Amino acid sequence: MHVLVVGGGGTIGSTVAYTLATQHPSLEVTLADPKAERAEGHAIDLFHSRSHAAHAIGRPEFEASTLGDVSVVDPTSSPEPDPVEAADAIVVTASEPRSSDSLERGGRLSVLERNLEIASDLGEWFASADPTPTVVVANPSDRVTHRLWEASGWPRGSFLGYSLSETARIADEIARRVSAREPSNGDVSPADVYCPILGEHGEHIVPVFSRTTVDGRPVEFAESERVEILDYVRSVPYDVIEMRDNGDSSRWVTGRGISLIVSRLLEGGTDPDADPVCLATPLDGEYGLKGVTLSVPVVLDGDGVAEIVEWDLSTDERERLERAAESIRESLGHR
Structure with missing residues (x-):
């Protein structure tokens, strides 16, 4: 099984990837982020977290023969093969960096315009692949989910806004x-x-x-x-x-x-x-x-x-x- 985390170099994306990677050792995880070096740093650390299977304390939690790969792609470079097509599930955390306005109550809307633009771009990327269940976390998640659905052309049931x-x-x-x-x-x-x-x-x-x-x-x-x-x-x-x-x-x-x-x-x-x-x-x-x-x-x-x-x-x-x-x-x- 394969999960694509779009925005995997960020705080939420890397946290999601870590949680999934340690709960499901055989799961393949791809971190998609234009900041590829940051994402690569997370990917190395994530795979090492699975490599605790090498010692006696970690061995009961992991089976070394089934450790899934953790990889990185830059979504702005038309990666091949297409990680969207390869995914069994997608998590979208890609977001405009948080401003001081976003740190106060009601702040989710402060990144709305830029995150809608990101959602439109991602929808165009997704459109060429078969529909895949997608969990949207980027704020405000309901609006971003709606824009991503509109831009992708996928069935509405493919999209789940996190709440x-x-x-x-x-x-x-x-x-x-x-x-x-x-x-x-x-x-x-x-x-x-x-x-x-x-x-x-x-x-x-x-x-x-x-x-x-x-x-x-x-x-x-x-x-x-x-x-x-x-x-x-x-x-x-x-x-x-x-x-x-x-x-x-x-x-x-x-x-x-x-x-x-x-x-x-x-x-x-x-x-x-x-x-x-x-x-x-x-x-x-x-x-x-x-x-x-x-x-x-x-x-x-x-x-x-x-x-x-x-x-x-x-x-x-x-x-x-x-x-x-x-x-x-x-x-x-x-x-």
Whole structure:
């Protein structure tokens, strides 16, 4: 199996590549980046991380006979053979370098125009290859996913805009709140929380509180608590950036989330008994919305989105989803 990471020389791209490479030792990974020397440095280090199979401590984790290659290509040089055609899954992290504006809440939109241009160029590159499931991480991921889909000519189900970090963050916050509310029941783990998030990867996230459960039990929050939970999820990635004091993003939660999606795609899709996962994909009438890419519940298969699941939403949730769609349309110049 072969994964192409476009933007693999960057912080998020290299984090994704490392996570995938160590979780799947036989996986072939190609880092595509015009900054080829930087990407080559990551590639060497990544392969050496697998080479711990050479000693007794590392041998149980790796099988030396199945170590996959880690390679580098410059996408601006028309590489042959075509790494897009060779890929079983693609991750797009290529992005305009982050400015100081991008480090503050709402900052994802500060790189919108340049990242849309990058998406258009990548779509032209992808267009000559067969459709391949593609996870888009470059911010703002819903807008970039939409532009990449338009430029590629591939089926809309080939594209998944990443948005799982919010789901992880809200699970952590809800677990803390329920633990404080019900101390006699002990600490609640985020693993026991289910609160899917629809909408935009940004300010217009739409937590589906009507479906929220803790250890399988429905849980209710007052409106004031919902506002506080929303504020936490919107703000915490920027708090993390500030705490790190070097503009470093929350790449661990992102890298782990992307690797989970790619692993599921490579395995051929979702367990039929599992809940759908909320990721951004272009809509064509689902939830009454067209011409926009939003996070919605999807079922995955080896080609990407096998099915978009339409949940019954509360009136407030549906209105928030429509506002998210309008925000995305406006920023793309669509009406």
